[in-house]
Amino acid sequence: MDERSPPRKLAAILIADAVGFSRQMGEDEERTLRTFGERRDLIIAAIANRRGRTFGGAGDSVVAEFPSAVDALKASVEIQAAIRLLNEAAPEAERMLFRIGVNLGDVIIKKRNLFGDGVNIAERLQALANPGGICVSGSVHEQVSDKVPVEFVDLGDNQLKNIAHPVKVFLVRRADDFSMPAPNRRATQRSRRWLAVAGATLTIALALGIGAFQLWPWLTGSAHVEASGPPTVAVLPFANLSGDPGQDYFSDGVTRDIIASLGRFADLAVLSNNATAKFKGSPADSAELHQKLGARYVVAGSVRRSGDLLRVSVDLTDTDRGLQLWSNQFERKLTDIFAVQDEITRDITGALAIKLTRIEFSRALAKETLHLDAYDYYLRGLHLLSMGDRSDMLNARAMFDKAISLDPRYAAAISALGWTYHFDATSGWTEFAGDSLELAETYARQALSLSPELGDAHQLLGFVFLSRGEYDRALVEIRRAIEINPSDAYSYASLGTALNFSGDASGAITAFERARVFDPTLQPNLSSLGFAYYLAGRYEEAIATLEPLAGNSDLFAYIGLAAAYAELERMSDAERAAGEVKRLSPFFEVDQFVGQWKDEQSRQNFARGLRKAGLK
Numbered sequence: 001m002d003e004r005s006p007p008r009k010l011a012a013i014l015i016a017d018a019v020g021f022s023r024q025m026g027e028d029e030e031r032t033l034r035t036f037g038e039r040r041d042l043i044i045a046a047i048a049n050r051r052g053r054t055f056g057g058a059g060d061s062v063v064a065e066f067p068s069a070v071d072a073l074k075a076s077v078e079i080q081a082a083i084r085l086l087n088e089a090a091p092e093a094e095r096m097l098f099r100i101g102v103n104l105g106d107v108i109i110k111k112r113n114l115f116g117d118g119v120n121i122a123e124r125l126q127a128l129a130n131p132g133g134i135c136v137s138g139s140v141h142e143q144v145s146d147k148v149p150v151e152f153v154d155l156g157d158n159q160l161k162n163i164a165h166p167v168k169v170f171l172v173r174r175a176d177d178f179s180m181p182a183p184n185r186r187a188t189q190r191s192r193r194w195l196a197v198a199g200a201t202l203t204i205a206l207a208l209g210i211g212a213f214q215l216w217p218w219l220t221g222s223a224h225v226e227a228s229g230p231p232t233v234a235v236l237p238f239a240n241l242s243g244d245p246g247q248d249y250f251s252d253g254v255t256r257d258i259i260a261s262l263g264r265f266a267d268l269a270v271l272s273n274n275a276t277a278k279f280k281g282s283p284a285d286s287a288e289l290h291q292k293l294g295a296r297y298v299v300a301g302s303v304r305r306s307g308d309l310l311r312v313s314v315d316l317t318d319t320d321r322g323l324q325l326w327s328n329q330f331e332r333k334l335t336d337i338f339a340v341q342d343e344i345t346r347d348i349t350g351a352l353a354i355k356l357t358r359i360e361f362s363r364a365l366a367k368e369t370l371h372l373d374a375y376d377y378y379l380r381g382l383h384l385l386s387m388g389d390r391s392d393m394l395n396a397r398a399m400f401d402k403a404i405s406l407d408p409r410y411a412a413a414i415s416a417l418g419w420t421y422h423f424d425a426t427s428g429w430t431e432f433a434g435d436s437l438e439l440a441e442t443y444a445r446q447a448l449s450l451s452p453e454l455g456d457a458h459q460l461l462g463f464v465f466l467s468r469g470e471y472d473r474a475l476v477e478i479r480r481a482i483e484i485n486p487s488d489a490y491s492y493a494s495l496g497t498a499l500n501f502s503g504d505a506s507g508a509i510t511a512f513e514r515a516r517v518f519d520p521t522l523q524p525n526l527s528s529l530g531f532a533y534y535l536a537g538r539y540e541e542a543i544a545t546l547e548p549l550a551g552n553s554d555l556f557a558y559i560g561l562a563a564a565y566a567e568l569e570r571m572s573d574a575e576r577a578a579g580e581v582k583r584l585s586p587f588f589e590v591d592q593f594v595g596q597w598k599d600e601q602s603r604q605n606f607a608r609g610l611r612k613a614g615l616k
Contacts, residue, residue, distance in 0.1 A: 014047065022060075052075055065107075099131060101123065105118030122137075232297070264486075368454070377403035378410065381400045393423055418442070533545060534560055558578075591607070593610070
């Protein structure tokens with residue numbers, strides 16, 4: 001061994017990072033430092049109790065090593081339980097949440113400090129955890145899965161920043177969300193009495209070497225907590241109170257913009273506009289929204305547009321506890337709509353106390369135009385484009401053209417114009433599909449030259465490449481769209497389609513499942529999900545996915561069903577599905593159909609099932 005090489009060892013690394021530390025410092029430095037100091041002392045005590053050693057950390061974090069991954073995870077659970085107690089008893093301004101990441105890996109020893117990927121991965125993992133939550137690597141999960149009585153949520157392989165290889169990531173299910181509503185004075189007095197008893201018990205337990213882990217159900221008051229992950233937010237369609245149904249497009253546009261802004265924060269999971277559209281005009285209580293959408297938080301509001309005045313009311317509700325966390329009303333000149341949207345985004349993210357970066361804020365609040373009339377034409381165009389037929393699409397194109405004529409640098413409108421040509425090509429509305437795809441690509445690239453962070457344009461470019469069968473190029477663009485807006489359901493669905501035809505059926509299924517997190521009603525591209533299930537050998541799931549589509553005379557659904565039925569020896573069903581394929585596409589050829597897959601193995605697998613069903 002080279003004598004100059006620094007010594008190494010295997011260690012479990014725990015990193016605890018304070019959520020919203022910079023924001024709280026900006027509000028009150030002394031209070032924040034005092035609050036952090038109290039939590040830091042508690043964290044260090046819990047680490048020491050589990051044979052850990054604190055060796056580093058920035059101003060808002062604590063870093064420690066453990067000889068055992070089991071001890072590191074138990075310390076993590078104890079830390080979050082104890083911090084929850086402190087937060088329950090503290091005034092709103094004096095609460096502080098932590099994210100914790102735990103990794104087991106090789107580290108470099110330099111004096112009393114440790115360095116290397118073993119530490120870096122733990123840092124990336126804490127950033128993936130939700131406030132009050134714990135995130136661990138696959139190496140930790142392997143060591144603790146049968147030794148620590150907690151549940152895990154598998155997030156699959158993740159490409160972490162500046163880490164060369166993908167890392168298997170798990171969220172700890174029983175330690176996810178410790179945010180609490182602001183208590184009233186009487187509740188605070190009760191909580192302080194509770195804290196005195198619980199704190200004394202916790203101190204005694206630590207002194208005896210028991211630790212809070214054994215006290216977990218008692219400390220939390222429940223053995224069940226929601227699955228961990230970024231908090232899910234549903235933005236309901238804002239009500240149009242203008243008295244003119246013709247103004248619906250404007251309130252819908254405000255809703256869509258707020259969804260897009262919130263979706264660009266990596267620490268939030270924001271449901272798509274499509275997922276919440278069914279609640280338009282029919283208010284539901286928080287329990288129903290929690291049950292139907294799986295949303296922890298709901299944003300609801302209204303828009304009143306009168307002359308040159310604008311009034312927007314908005315509120316944020318915690319569905320788990322049925323509590324309104326924040327509400328506000330804005331009355332401004334209509335030209336200030338963009339400033340109002342920014343304020344709403346800032347207030348919501350602030351109320352949720354998520355960890356924000358300057359880059360995320362600048363991206364979320366970036367406006368493509370400040371020209372109100374251009375924005376109005378753009379919203380009208382989007383409304384028409386959502387109608388789905390060719391005449392509306394042509395009218396939408398005219399609206400986008402008007403928006404661009406008023407603001408030639410309006411990247412979002414340019415991208416939207418490109419989508420109209422993509423729909424032309426893929427919906428059979430033109431005999432010159434190649435030319436339409438060329439125009440779609442031109443407008444996508446023009447939009448990106450003006451706004452490189454415009455996720456919609458990256459998604460459009462990805463769809464163009466998908467339509468041409470250029471899957472590798474499509475994957476690059478779609479993944480970039482996801483980086484920009486991690487909550488975009490259609491980007492994940494597009495990723496699933498691209499991965500499916502690239503030969504990665506397992507990756508495609510994961511992407512589609514992720515898409516359904518943000519849009520449980522997702523329908524587009526479901527035939528691709530059915531194909532992916534088929535290629536993964538999950539024939540029953542392929543059938544369950546494709547059968548609902550077959551009722552709409554979906555050719556691709558019947559193709560997938562014919563193959564899946566045949567593989568399960570349901571030959572009468574397979575022959576019936578094959579008959580529908582021949583009826584809908586008299587010149588269908590197996591070789592031509594399977595040729596759209598990039599890899600030979602996928603082609604052979606699909607061809608086998610189709611020929612078994614009687615197709616040629």
